[in-house]
Each structure stands twice: as C-alpha cells, then as structure tokens.
Amino acid sequence: MVRVNIEMEEVDLEAFVPDISQAGAMVKVDLRYRVDPLLGTSTRIISGSKLNPSERADLTPLTERGGFCPFCRENVESATAAFPREIVPEGKIRVGKAVVVPNILAYSTSSAVGIYDTERHFISLSEFDRSTLTDAFEGMLLHCRAVRRSDQRLLYSSISANYLPSSGSSLVHPHLQSSHDVVPLTSQRQRLVASERFLAEHGVPYLTALVEQERDGDRFVGTTGSVTWLTPFAPTGFHEVWGVVTGRGDLPQVDHAVVEDLAVGLEEVLYAYDAANLSAFNFTLQGGGPDATDRGFELCFKIVSRAPVEPYYRSDVTYFEKLASETMIDTSPEIWAASLRRRFNELKTRQ
Numbered sequence: 001m002v003r004v005n006i007e008m009e010e011v012d013l014e015a016f017v018p019d020i021s022q023a024g025a026m027v028k029v030d031l032r033y034r035v036d037p038l039l040g041t042s043t044r045i046i047s048g049s050k051l052n053p054s055e056r057a058d059l060t061p062l063t064e065r066g067g068f069c070p071f072c073r074e075n076v077e078s079a080t081a082a083f084p085r086e087i088v089p090e091g092k093i094r095v096g097k098a099v100v101v102p103n104i105l106a107y108s109t110s111s112a113v114g115i116y117d118t119e120r121h122f123i124s125l126s127e128f129d130r131s132t133l134t135d136a137f138e139g140m141l142l143h144c145r146a147v148r149r150s151d152q153r154l155l156y157s158s159i160s161a162n163y164l165p166s167s168g169s170s171l172v173h174p175h176l177q178s179s180h181d182v183v184p185l186t187s188q189r190q191r192l193v194a195s196e197r198f199l200a201e202h203g204v205p206y207l208t209a210l211v212e213q214e215r216d217g218d219r220f221v222g223t224t225g226s227v228t229w230l231t232p233f234a235p236t237g238f239h240e241v242w243g244v245v246t247g248r249g250d251l252p253q254v255d256h257a258v259v260e261d262l263a264v265g266l267e268e269v270l271y272a273y274d275a276a277n278l279s280a281f282n283f284t285l286q287g288g289g290p291d292a293t294d295r296g297f298e299l300c301f302k303i304v305s306r307a308p309v310e311p312y313y314r315s316d317v318t319y320f321e322k323l324a325s326e327t328m329i330d331t332s333p334e335i336w337a338a339s340l341r342r343r344f345n346e347l348k349t350r351q
C-alpha cells in the first residue's frame with residue numbers, strides 16, 4: 001500500500017467578540033476554518049452558539065395519519081404505477097416490506113421511489129432497523145441494475161433521501177429516491193474530476209488513502225464489515241457522517257453483503273441522531289459510473305442532520321451555505337465522532 005499524506009488545512013480565523021460580563025471587553029473565541037482536502041470546499045466551525053436542539057421535537061401533529069397518503073398500504077396499489085414491463089418485468093419491485101415504484105416527479109431521466117414499509121406511515125429515527133434499511137436499499141439497487149440493463153447511457157446513478165419537511169421532503173411517509181442520468185450531479189462530477197487527479201498524482205484512490213490515514217484517529221467512528229465510518233474533516237452539514245466503501249465505485253457493484261454492512265452502520269447513526277434530539281436528515285450514495293474505480297472514485301455514503309422539525313424552525317442553510325458555498329457548523333467533527341465511536345464500539349461487543 002502506497003502511504004499518502006493527505007494534508008488537512010486548518011486556519012484559526014482569530015475572531016474576537018465582546019464579553020458582556022466583562023463590560024464588553026473583547027475576548028478571543030475559537031473559530032476554525034477548514035478546507036476539504038479533495039474538493040477544496042471550506043467550512044467554518046464556530047463556537048459559543050448552540051444551534052442544536054436541547055429537547056426532542058414533538059412530531060405527533062406532523063406524523064399522525066391525517067389526509068390521503070399514497071404510500072400507505074391501502075393506497076399504494078392504486079396511487080402508484082408500475083415500471084414498464086420491458087425494464088422491470090414484475091412491474092413494481094418488492095423486497096420484504098419495501099416497495100419500489102416509478103417517481104411521478106421527473107427530476108431525472110429515470111428515477112424511482114422506495115417506500116421502506118407501506119404499513120408504517122411514520123418510522124421514527126430510533127425505529128429504523130437494519131432489515132428495513134437493507135430491504136429498501138436492495139429494492140433501489142434492483143431498479144438501478146434494471147435501468148442500466150435497459151439503457152447503458154444512464155451511467156450516473158445515486159440513491160438519496162429527504163426525511164421530514166425540514167429536509168425538503170414533501171411526504172411524511174418515509175421513502176428514498178434515486179437518479180439515473182446521462183449527466184452527473186454537480187457533486188458526482190466534482191468528485192470524479194478530483195478523484196481522477198488524486199489517483200494520477202498519488203497512485204492510490206483518495207478514499208482508500210483517507211481511510212488509511214484516519215483509521216483510529218479523532219474522526220474515526222468504526223467499521224461494519226466492509227464499510228468504514230468516519231466524520232469528515234471539513235463537513236458540508238451538521239452531524240455529517242461518511243460510510244466509505246473502498247474498492248467499489250458504482251451502484252450496481254454494491255452486493256447484498258455491502259448493503260447489510262451499510263444498513264448496520266446507518267441504523268447506529270440514526271439512533272445517535274435520535275439520542276441527540278435531532279429529527280430530520282438527508283443522505284446520499286452516489287456512483288461514479290461503470291469505470292469509476294479506474295478513475296480513483298470510490299463509494300461514500302454521506303448523511304447530515306437537518307433543522308429540527310418544529311414550528312418556526314431555524315433553517316440550517318444560511319447565506320453561507322446557499323450563496324457562499326461555505327458550510328458553518330457548531331460541533332467539531334472530532335467531538336461528534338467521539339460520541340458515535342462509543343456507540344459503534346458497543347456494536348462490536350454486541351455482535
């Protein structure tokens with residue numbers, strides 16, 4: 001293994017604020033600026049502000065079954081359509097309790113919606129178990145492979161999720177979505193270009209080198225089989241966690257064992273979100289096309305928490321993120337990783 005030193009660039013921005021308890025005397029506060037070693041995006045880790053919820057939001061008014069829900073068992077047959085038979089012979093894909101159907105909103109040439117469980121209108125963070133997650137991902141991957149068989153040009157695939165309205169989700173009933181296009185998402189393109197460059201310069205894929213460097217360090221969380229979990233040096237969102245799958249670069253290459261490994265880790269992360277009074281999240285797993293690994297691109301499952309679901313919530317996307325392409329968070333990845341690591345270590349002793 002070629003040992004590569006990935007440089008982690010951090011700058012103390014030397015911020016001073018008035019301390020009201022000291023008659024407004026200016027005191028120095030911790031404000032760190034970090035640059036992502038691969039993409040060059042920057043993040044500010046602020047201090048003195050507690051943006052995280054101190055208590056659990058009451059989700060009952062939102063998650064109680066109210067009006068019509070197309071994903072609930074009694075409606076899902078009539079309210080959703082089947083895939084064209086030449087792409088998916090069985091029409092709708094079913095794995096365990098999960099159902100995968102065509103998306104009715106066209107944001108990609110081909111896209112599917114996966115419903116984790118039609119019998120549960122709401123699944124709280126602590127109720128997501130590994131088998132529910134495994135079945136839903138398996139269903140989405142079956143669809144992905146079917147799409148590729150029918151049209152090889154749709155080589156940019158991703159599986160992602162919004163969970164609850166503050167994350168961008170329009171339906172409360174938990175679901176995940178996919179994209180299959182001839183063009184990459186911005187993040188897919190940026191990571192492909194940067195990964196290719198890194199491989200050419202260092203002779204080893206970036207994520208392989210990163211996992212090697214971060215193993216047992218301050219941002220290392222744990223492993224579940226073939227997946228290595230860590231927090232990123234310069235996060236793009238709150239409570240960001242990565243599940244890195246080295247050696248695989250495209251979604252059709254994700255086999256059942258990897259799906260299970262991802263599900264075991266994701267179950268723990270969602271449980272940790274719940275324990276931290278968080279309520280909403282986004283995640284994404286993006287492929288780099290059939291020749292991804294040759295280009296130094298490896299799979300990385302990414303999840304961030306989103307603003308809590310409560311009336312008049314404060315959005316976690318400010319002008320920094322929306323217009324300045326810079327992330328601002330208030331918990332360092334090292335502190336967050338330490339809290340997750342305890343959970344993953346217990347997992348090891350339970351297994």
Ligand SMILES: [Zn+2]
Nearest residue numbers: 069072121173
């Ligand atoms: Zn429902």
